[in-house]
Amino acid sequence: MGKPIRIEHVTKSYKGLEALSSTSLLIGEGEFVSIVGPSGCGKSTLLRIVAGLDTPTNGRVSVADRVVTKPETDIGIVFQSPVLLDWRSVLDNVLIQAEARKLPHDVYAARARDLLAAAGLKGFESAYPYQLSGGMSQRVSVCRALVHNPSLLLMDEPFGALDALTRDQMMVDLQKLWLRSRPTVVFVTHSVQEAVFLSDRIIVMAPRPGRVEAVLDVPLPRSRRLSMRGTAEFNAIVDEILHHFQRMGVIRDDDGETPDNTTMEMAL
Amino acid sequence: MGQVDSTIPISVTSAPTWRRVRAFYPVISLFVLLGAWQAGVMLFQPAPYLLPPPMAVANVIVSQFPSLVYHSGVTAFETTLAFVFSILVAMPIAFLIARFRWFEETVYPLLVVSQAVPKVALAPLILVWLGFGLSTKVMIGVLVAFFPVIISTVVGLKSVPKDMVYLGRSMGLSAQDMFRKIYFPFALPSIFGGLKVCITLAVVGAVVGEFIGADKGLGYLILLASGQMQTALMFAALIFLVLIGVVSFALVQWAEARLMPWHSSVRQDAGH
Numbered sequence: 001m002g003k004p005i006r007i008e009h010v011t012k013s014y015k016g017l018e019a020l021s022s023t024s025l026l027i028g029e030g031e032f033v034s035i036v037g038p039s040g041c042g043k044s045t046l047l048r049i050v051a052g053l054d055t056p057t058n059g060r061v062s063v064a065d066r067v068v069t070k071p072e073t074d075i076g077i078v079f080q081s082p083v084l085l086d087w088r089s090v091l092d093n094v095l096i097q098a099e100a101r102k103l104p105h106d107v108y109a110a111r112a113r114d115l116l117a118a119a120g121l122k123g124f125e126s127a128y129p130y131q132l133s134g135g136m137s138q139r140v141s142v143c144r145a146l147v148h149n150p151s152l153l154l155m156d157e158p159f160g161a162l163d164a165l166t167r168d169q170m171m172v173d174l175q176k177l178w179l180r181s182r183p184t185v186v187f188v189t190h191s192v193q194e195a196v197f198l199s200d201r202i203i204v205m206a207p208r209p210g211r212v213e214a215v216l217d218v219p220l221p222r223s224r225r226l227s228m229r230g231t232a233e234f235n236a237i238v239d240e241i242l243h244h245f246q247r248m249g250v251i252r253d254d255d256g257e258t259p260d261n262t263t264m265e266m267a268l
Numbered sequence: 269m270g271q272v273d274s275t276i277p278i279s280v281t282s283a284p285t286w287r288r289v290r291a292f293y294p295v296i297s298l299f300v301l302l303g304a305w306q307a308g309v310m311l312f313q314p315a316p317y318l319l320p321p322p323m324a325v326a327n328v329i330v331s332q333f334p335s336l337v338y339h340s341g342v343t344a345f346e347t348t349l350a351f352v353f354s355i356l357v358a359m360p361i362a363f364l365i366a367r368f369r370w371f372e373e374t375v376y377p378l379l380v381v382s383q384a385v386p387k388v389a390l391a392p393l394i395l396v397w398l399g400f401g402l403s404t405k406v407m408i409g410v411l412v413a414f415f416p417v418i419i420s421t422v423v424g425l426k427s428v429p430k431d432m433v434y435l436g437r438s439m440g441l442s443a444q445d446m447f448r449k450i451y452f453p454f455a456l457p458s459i460f461g462g463l464k465v466c467i468t469l470a471v472v473g474a475v476v477g478e479f480i481g482a483d484k485g486l487g488y489l490i491l492l493a494s495g496q497m498q499t500a501l502m503f504a505a506l507i508f509l510v511l512i513g514v515v516s517f518a519l520v521q522w523a524e525a526r527l528m529p530w531h532s533s534v535r536q537d538a539g540h
Contacts, residue, residue: 073440100439
């Protein structure tokens with residue numbers, strides 16, 4: 001089960017330029033929270049600060065009431081690129097988590113095989129990363145983030161580089177894997193649909209400087225199915241988020257004018 | 269779809285055959301070259317001390333075989349030592365450069381400037397300092413060969429992606445494990461690029477060392493043959509030198525393939 005995260009008045013400036021203005025959030029234990037927003041809204045920065053990989057200029061983050069001062073290790077991270085270690089087999093890529101933490105190899109090898117099978121990678125345990133497709137590689141990296149049963153799962157646009165069909169499958173599989181152990185998840189994405197499908201709560205962020213624009217609950221029941229995306233409840237939430245982006249000027253509903261921001265297609 | 273399927277078995281069976289045929293291409297061009305050489309000598313009849321015919325070189329190789337092998341052994345030994353010491357010198361320097369900004373800023377410019385010095389010109393100085401023994405040859409070899417290893421190792425270590433470093437830190441890897449499990453294996457392909465340059469330069473260094481003062485080794489043999497106008501022997505020594513270069517390079521390549529079968533430079537399926 002996940003740990004709660006408390007983000008208090010966190011800001012981040014790079015060379016005097018404010019990347020993230022004062023942000024406060026409470027994320028409950030085992031909650032699945034998505035952060036959506038256009039490029040430059042500081043969502044990846046916030047994620048790194050929660051992970052202890054970056055320090056806030058002001059404010060503080062605590063995980064389970066302990067202030068984060070160094071990299072968190074009871075954590076799994078998934079990046080936009082799979083970041084697999086080319087010199088290790090699929091199984092060994094997942095098992096590096098156990099190795100790094102000096103956990104018993106046999107127990108975790110069994111667990112890793114089980115996770116890989118659940119992620120549709122049965123039979124690929126001894127394959128090398130160069131033999132995998134983009135979607136398969138990202139599945140391996142999700143397994144690697146979960147194998148040590150972390151309380152916290154941080155995902156930074158994990159499906160951003162995948163094609164639309166693969167993304168759909170990944171969403172379903174991620175939900176399934178998450179429901180097994182219920183870590184607290186912070187999921188950064190450009191995709192509104194992805195956020196609504198996966199989340200308990202959605203943080204909408206605005207750019208320049210990055211700030212929280214709105215927080216929305218997603219009261220849809222679990223486990224969710226892809227067909228749910230056609231329902232009125234689902235689309236009402238999607239519309240509400242898009243409305244926020246329109247209000248911010250991130251997207252404009254005007255065919256006569258070219259949008260100055262490339263996030264339009266990604267947001268849709 | 270059917271079309272695609274039918275081409276697959278053909279390409280699978282024909283690719284290795286094709287590769288076998290292509291392996292003979294360099295052999296063919298070598299024989300053409302030797303034939304042209306023989307024909308040129310027969311046609312223009314140059315003095316044997318200017319250009320001996322290939323058959324004369326072959327005769328020398330047969331008659332002087334034990335001596336050629338002995339001198340080759342000496343040069344190969346010096347080359348190996350120069351290669352090993354180049355690695356021992358270059359790797360720690362490269363690690364420090366990649367790890368510590370202050371070390372990079374103090375040492376790197378000096379290293380780059382030092383490479384502007386023609387190392388062959390330093391050879392007589394090394395001779396004065398270290399004498400006529402093995403150490404002079406090895407030292408010159410190291411001076412000539414260590415720099416590419418530093419460059420390639422630094423480049424390899426520095427190109428570890430930021431996210432990979434984040435990943436390692438989030439797993440709580442110690443600095444030592446971070447190096448062993450992430451930085452070093454990631455840099456290995458680049459390091460091998462440097463090692464391949466290093467091994468060829470190590471041969472050059474050893475021969476230069478033998479030129480300036482030695483009583484054995486292929487460099488010494490070439491000088492000796494030159495003094496006596498034994499051009500065929502010079503060619504024979506050169507051929508053995510080439511063999512040392514090719515074999516040592518092949519050994520490095522073999523080690524590369526053994527150590528990183530996953531890398532695209534080694535895999536059969538990659539490239540062309």
